[in-house]
Amino acid sequence: MNPAFRKKIKRNDRIAYWVITLGGMAIIFSVIFILILIAEVSLPLFLSPDAELHASNRIENAEKMMAVGMDEYMETGYTIDEDGEIHFFNIVDGSELDRSQLAREAGRKKLIDVDSYGRLNHSLLWEDGSLTIEQVVFRPFFDEANDNKRSILHQVDRLAEFPAPPVLPQQSLARADDEGRKVRVDLFADNRLQLQLLEVTEDFLGNEEVTEAEHLLEVHFKGKISALELSNNGRMLYAGSDQGELCRWDLSDAEEPVLLETLQGFADQRAISSLGLVFGDVSLAVGDVTGQVTTWFPVRNDSGTRVLTRIHDLSQHSGPVQALSPSPHDKSVISFSDDGLHLDHMTSERFLLALGEKDSLTSYAMTTRGNAMIGLAKDGRLISWKLDIPHPEISFGTLFGKVWYEGYDEPTYAWQSSAATDDYEPKLSLTPLIFGTLKGTFYAMLFAVPLAILGAIYTSQFARPRLRELIKPAVEVMAAIPTVIIGFLAALWLAPLIERSLGSMFLSLIMVPAALMISIAIWQAARKVEPLKRVERGFEFLAIAPIAIMAVAFAAVLGPGLENWLFAGDLKQWLFTEMDTRYDPRNCIIIAFAMGFAVIPIIFTIAEDSLSNVPNSLKAASLALGASRWQTVWRVILPSASPGIFAGTMIGFGRAVGETMIVLMATGNTAIMDLSIFNGMRPLSANIAVEIPEAPVDGSLYRTLFLSAVILFVMTFVVNTVAEIVRQRLRAKYGRF
């Protein structure tokens, strides 16, 4: 042989070796590794939050500062001092940008109190008792002349002004909403609570009408009012006393404020030191002298009235809680005490962060996007932190446990990822979805497993070989029917059909087995007659088909009459009134049929393979010993093939768990936890398909959906691995695949 040629061949062989080895390994590992990446996307859900020092600058006259604030770009900060002057400065280097006087009247007035709320709103109480609400607005500005460089513009708007009451109040709160409704609440030293209200209503002709009202609010506390909070729209007022009492007023009606309730919040009569409303103004955060932060909201009790109820216990401070403020961005609560700031998320009850433990802060604020905090230390340092709290609302508790959501009467498992407003509480419990997946799978398997296994037994053991060669490929082809088609037929053809003839369906569930029993008995008797004796075996399933069809037809005819007679003509109504079961048109019966239909061929094929791979010698020996053909199957073949049948069932289970299109189309997709066969459900897979197109990338919902994909992956992977190992053992035992 030509040595050059030989060399070439050898070289080719080496090249092929390396290409295939490297390529093959790369492909296999990348395919497996790629799936691990899904888990990586969902992992940040469980990362702990982080705060990073952004800047720290010393300012002068720190003791005079009443409030601080900062823009969400972390560039401009401001302070309001007791002379009513607002200073804007650069956060990073502390250089002053701008200053202006907030007291517009001639003659300088001093500030005695500042209450900050909402999106950088401050209600300022002046020393003469008058009150103003100032809003600081930051706006990004892109300078077109200067290469679109971004700068942050700021301005201060006055939203409202209130005249002074006759006596200087101890504490004042004020709110103004977009519709021109202005509310001021004053607490005087003698425990009197006074409401001032200014409402502008516009009738349909466009004439404005101004209503002014002043009310003294009734207070039924045993102790003194020690904390007050007014909702952002000025329609709800909450108060806490130094004896642990809580009460709330409804101020929506300008003519008549209503005291809704007074209750003993804490049995041990601990003094309530501060109140705050969580973003969305539904939950009330309560801080007390023991340093405990709790949240409350009204829950309907047995008699139907709404009563403030303690829902979540958040963090514990070492000293009394001095101030509570909501995050203006999500359901987090910032609590302030001697030991610094604590950040807790209400829904997940997660303690997120502690800030400024050693700085002895005097005032603080969070940016409107919740991405940074600023605090003023006693020693004059103005400290800002960059917060990294990606998914505060996620914890194992909220994902898998019962959570008491705002507005609910009790803790529940709930999935509701989005709502019309942005201050809703996301409900991301995976439990109802996992439940839905397992429920659908259970009913589908209930339908599929007996049919598939019995069918496989018949095909492999009793059918004529010629028929077997037809049946097996036919069932395999069945496996290829796209699930979107099965789902579509189930939802648009089967569901209306079953809804219309529910009675007939149940009747045929009885009629078909009954007809089979009767016909088998008749056949057994008839077989003793001479000409029938010679009818060959192995065609039973063909003979049975017409009987089954006739039984179903019979049930269809009889069904309506029976329904009339037993259930007054409407089984669904009867179920609702007598059994207290709601009938959904898209329910588990449909799923059982449709998903069962999709799973049967898979179980069938694997079970049939393992049954027909049992060595023929076993069967022959059993038959030779005088066992009947069923005895042979039951005692000899089935035990040998049982691992294969088990594997088939497992793989079918895996398939049903992950099935998406059928459940998406035929379940109704409501995330309820109800085992009833007449209800639908919302499984993990359909949930992903429905929600992922709308989920913002890298948001909590997005990552939670990836987590549910991981759960699906793990569920199927474990089940399939078990099945695969069993199957490989079986193969090794009988030497064939």
Place this chain on the structure above:
Amino acid sequence: MKKASKEMNKYWRIGEPMVWLSGAALSLTLLSAITLLIVIMVNGLGVFWPSNIEEVHLKDGGKIFGQLIKTEENYEKTGLRRQYKIANRDLYGLDFRWIDEAKIEESVYPDELIVLERIEHGDFYGRIKAINTGRTDSPTANLANLLTELDRATIALDHLSELEDKLNDASYRMEQMRLEQLKLDYNQVPADSPKQVQLNLEKAELDKEFAGLIELQTRRLADARKAKAIFVDAAGQEKEIALVDIFQAYSPNIMGTSDKITFYFFKLVELFVGEPRESNTEGGLFPAIFGTVMLIFVMSLFSFPLGVIAAIYLREYAKEGPLVRVVRIAVNNLAGIPSIVYGIFGLGFFIYGIGHTIDSIFFPERLPTPTFGTGGLLWASLTLALLTVPVVIVATEEALGAIPREMREGSYALGATKFQTLYRVLLPMASPGIMTGLILAMARAAGEVAPLMITGVVKLAPALPIDGNFPFFHLDRKFMHLGFHIYDIGFQSPNVEAAKPMVFVTTLLLVLIVLTMSSVAIRLRNKMKKRYTFGTF
């Protein structure tokens, strides 16, 4: 008595009833499969059959034109009721109507009733009253003249669609120029550089051309719309319809069976080559078929070579050991991972990972408008390739494993290298098995919808993934798919009842495609099995 119970005991012990029960399970399975196929066939095959239109005289003096859809028992269970398709959606607001048989006086089949298939608002059933060609002479109102005029309108429409092609082309070029401009701006090429000036000149020229085309189109369209015809419905209500809005007119009551068969096949052709109309509930399926085929093709380009190489490595090159066994189990398992998991992976890794990276490197000037960072044909194909690689690996491995060892040993004995053995002996022998795997993978891809829904399938794609504009293959484009088409028109369409026929037709088509593919694959595999199990080498 004792004897009888003994007999009974024996009877149960022998277990003959259990045999029958297992037979019953099998026949139920097969029956349900057959029912499924029959339901699809019955509903799908009849859609294009031009059934006669009845003129139904009601007892209260009213009249309707309609095609009988079905007859069933009414709610009060006092008699039968019939469902008619009455069409004329724009006049009545609904397409179907239920009428109690008791209320029907008689129904006749007048010859002159006409069915109009319109571009918008679905069908129109009625009589023709007048034809107004827009010229001085207007022919008498009958079907033959209407058809002649429709032909004339079609010619006008053809001219219009040529214009439209030109317009599309011009707008595509405009878009390219806009992107070019964006790129130049992004790279901070000054506005007075020759490139920018040149581009601006070209743009101005194109703008002019575009405006001219638009003007021409508007004028031609106005001209074409002058030809109209007036029709009357059953109640005598008149409706004037521009001829260009009529897609087709025919009169089923005077068509013979052979005419109807011809018509049926004409409609079938239209189904395959036509564009969808009326939010996909009418017209053809061409873009969906094309999208499906493209998807399968691109997917096979990836999954076939990758799967085969991986399988060859596993079976021929890797040393058997615990690691390979674990890998094999894992690969077998991957075939059972839910498709939605692959879909979400495609979204997270391909689209948001690789796609965003490509965008930020190659198309930074277009951001934040994504080019590859959004769902598209390429990402959907890759996702499906990932989903089907295990199928190809398993099939190829089985095919290679089934080849007797003697074949390899014989080849080596003759002095062949490993690669030569593989290339000349093993692969040819395993090719039916590999083909089987590929076809099964393709069938799976054709029927899979869930992963596509999140990686780039849309209900109506504005352009096909292949066209005459450079670079001809636009893998970043969104596409249509038969399976998704079923989901979309069956569940997302505003008028589900009117959409049903089209869903069934699409279903029938998809079932035929998938069943044909998998039957071929299974036949191939069974043949191969026989060859190796019983053949002599």
